[in-house]
Amino acid sequence: MGNFTSKLGKLIKIIFWVILIAVLIKAFAIDAFRIPSSSMENTLMPGDFIIANKFAYNITTPKEIPFTNISIPYAKLFEIGKPEINDVVIFQFPEGYETDPKKSGSKYVKRVVA
Numbered sequence: 001m002g003n004f005t006s007k008l009g010k011l012i013k014i015i016f017w018v019i020l021i022a023v024l025i026k027a028f029a030i031d032a033f034r035i036p037s038s039s040m041e042n043t044l045m046p047g048d049f050i051i052a053n054k055f056a057y058n059i060t061t062p063k064e065i066p067f068t069n070i071s072i073p074y075a076k077l078f079e080i081g082k083p084e085i086n087d088v089v090i091f092q093f094p095e096g097y098e099t100d101p102k103k104s105g106s107k108y109v110k111r112v113v114a
Contacts, residue, residue, distance in 0.1 A: 031054060058077075
């Protein structure tokens with residue numbers, strides 16, 4: 001019985017660390033997005049999945065706890081670079097800037113043109 005308990009304890013520790021690392025990576029390093037519309041057609045098709053590098057322009061604290069909708073205080077820590085023409089960027093409109101309240105806070109994938 002002691003051997004089973006020891007193995008179970010190790011398994012629980014491994015699962016804990018895997019989940020913690022996944023949450024930290026999603027919060028600070030990368031994120032996955034699904035393309036919802038045809039506005040980027042010929043480059044990204046509706047339904048495509050992309051992985052975004054969160055370190056491309058800024059290092060920030062997350063706006064919400066990963067895998068939840070729980071908001072937390074947001075702060076820009078360091079600026080690394082600026083978007084350049086033809087970069088594909090993901091941004092979120094601040095609440096209140098949209099004419100459609102259902103889209104307020106939605107994330108958009110667009111190409112920088114100017």
